[in-house]
Amino acid sequence: MEPPAFRSQVRLSHMPAPSATALLDWYDVHARRLPWRVSPEDRKLGILPDPYRIWLSEVMLQQTTVAAVKGYFLDFLERWPSLPALAAAPRDEVMAAWAGLGYYSRARNLKACAEAVARHHDGRFPDTLEGLAALPGIGPYTAAAIAAIAFDVPAAVVDGNVERVVARLFALETPLPDVKPEIRRLTATLTPQKRPGDFAQAMMDLGATICTPKRPACALCPWSESCLARQRGDAETLPRRKAKAERPTRYGISFVARRHDGAILVRRRPDKGLLGGMLEVPGSDWREGAAPEVAAPFQAGWKSVGEIEHTFTHFHLILSVKAADVGDRPPPDDCFWLDAAAVAGEALPTVMRKVVEAATGRSARRTRRSL
DNA sequence: CATCCGTGGTG
């Protein structure tokens, strides 16, 4: 058998193996207080969180920062306090409430998942990995997180934080995503039978506050004496990642028709693909090179009001914005008039809020809940 | 399995 291509770091004899107990002791003192979380003190009293809240927070937290999620989580919880409430909600209202959070397939799947649990599971989330992973929008990570945090199932919960912590702890040189299976295996060996929910949350807190991507605070880490990367002195360079493809720039045209009362002409995008199910103003497709030719939604005194730029996950977008003030008239095609007062609460993605702002000079951003 | 899917904070 050939040795692995990457350097297999040897743990020095004076280095203790990383123990769940050391991490949990740290967590008991330093756990973050988060709106969806049950504190370690309460969990020790046998109190487990509402699976609905854990599910909702976990879906929102997919590729999204805690700071961005907090306000949305509180808004959703206030509006739909339980799974049956969300299952009964109109889908467009859920999309509108999600607007600005990104990755809108999450909102579509959130609604679909709520309906599936209401219909097929009597309104209660399954407590097994298999049952959870069969639901829309719940993959390996979220299934493990809900099982561990909401039901104290000793599942290996591996998110971006855990990947970083484990890659450093064991000095794994293989780049992501190839190293994922190895990280999953090692995480499983670390995960304790007792307090697996707190262990999962502790791993994520450690990654978010101590074992950070840049400038990790190794001096404060409960596992510093066990960390092979720290022993080697290159914790900050781990985990390795494969180079990502560069982002091309696409171009397009957007038309903002302003009615005398301030209403804006919009249409709903198809369910699948980019910004699926969200609203947009009429315009061209978005292509590399130059904006495609496209007719305005109707004849009017269109004037160019400048360009807006927006960066998506895999391309950069430059939209030329045209605006016109028009009288009251029936909306063309699949469009409808959106009242000015309704803009803030509607399902407009951030890129479209930029477009509307460019054309109206008024802020179209959502007012953030004060936290 | 590689690609597609948003946005905002951060250093």
Add this chain to the structure above:
DNA sequence: TCACCAAGGAT
């Protein structure tokens, strides 16, 4: 400023 990347999932 800008590259990085965050409690990933679906296809």
